[in-house]
Amino acid sequence: MTPDRTDADAPILVIGRTGQLARALAAQNDAVTACGRDQFDLAQHDPAALLDHHRPRIVINAAAYTDVNGAENDELAAHALNCTGPARLAAACKARDVGFLHVSTDYVFDGTPGQAPYAETAATNPLNVYARTKHEGEQAILDANDTALILRAAWIFDARGGSFLNAILNRLDQGQPLKVVDDQISTPSWAPDLAQALLTLAARTKRPSGVFHYKGGDYASWYDFARAAAELARPHLNCEPVIEAVDSSAFPQAAERPKDTRLDAQALLDAAGIDAGDWRAGLPEVIAQRYEQRIG
């Protein structure tokens, strides 16, 4: 007869496998079991069997519907993945006394100039379907599980995936000039920095619950961020990067984006000792990975 597994052996179960955050979580901790949508469809599957099979000590939900423009015409799917599924998972965790960490977004705020930096207590007002479904998800999770911790982050980036960073680098690689908005400001977050914050929280036996803000470093506009990336990519490009700063009105899209969603993350520091990340330190690593290992 094999002895019962101790709590220390229990995995950290991450929902999502190929996403930016899911990869970063798996890369940083051998105890992570990352579960792709082929194994567990968060929008559809009952999490009971998954939890009873893995018997994790904690679940980190890194899965979401993240296509902000796409969500405008796909609200049901976005709602299932960003709200109903995470709430079902949160309830199943609560029933088994398993910790639950979830990630939400700066886009829950409307970004009206003069309001930021936002504390957790600030009024929310999502401007688009993605943000609305994420906001509804926050509430549904907390209703289902009063020990859940939700970390709101902003502008996650890494070397892979369909992020803003890869979109602009793909264009610069092709020698195309860019127009980038300079009237949307927030805190870029390097996926490994955010993963480290989540894993620090996961390791705690006592953890705060509720909503907290995570800050990925100093504030920037998308234009500032694009300029910083282009400067680092410059030695790898065939021609000088050309980036023009424009207003959001010059870049019309299906979903409206908030203007200024700078997050105040003092509460996370006070409650859990977790400080801001440093996206400016992460960006050179991402650029090196992209051009030296040809990831993109």
Ligand SMILES: NC(=O)C1=CN([C@@H]2O[C@H](COP(=O)(O)OP(=O)(O)OC[C@H]3O[C@@H](n4cnc5c(N)ncnc54)[C@H](OP(=O)(O)O)[C@@H]3O)[C@@H](O)[C@H]2O)C=CC1
């Ligand atoms: N990207 C950003 O800028 C920001 C993201 N966030 C939030 O952070 C979290 C992580 O985002 P990020 O890593 O960028 O996301 P990505 O878009 O990189 O990855 C999405 C993940 O969702 C998983 N997924 C998609 N559909 C399903 C499904 N039906 N069932 C199970 N899993 C599914 C994917 O699974 P698979 O591995 O199988 O492909 C993938 O791992 C999300 O909650 C997002 O809302 C918050 C702020 C900013």
Ligand SMILES: Cc1cn([C@H]2C[C@H](O)[C@@H](COP(=O)(O)OP(=O)(O)O[C@H]3O[C@@H](C)C(=O)[C@@H](O)[C@H]3O)O2)c(=O)[nH]c1=O
């Ligand atoms: C590619 C590109 C985008 N933009 C603009 C469009 C948009 O207003 C802004 C950001 O671009 P994207 O649409 O790629 O980013 P977006 O999908 O809005 O990013 C958001 O994703 C979700 C998941 C989040 O939770 C948010 O925190 C945030 O990271 O930059 C340009 O101005 N020039 C460009 O070349």
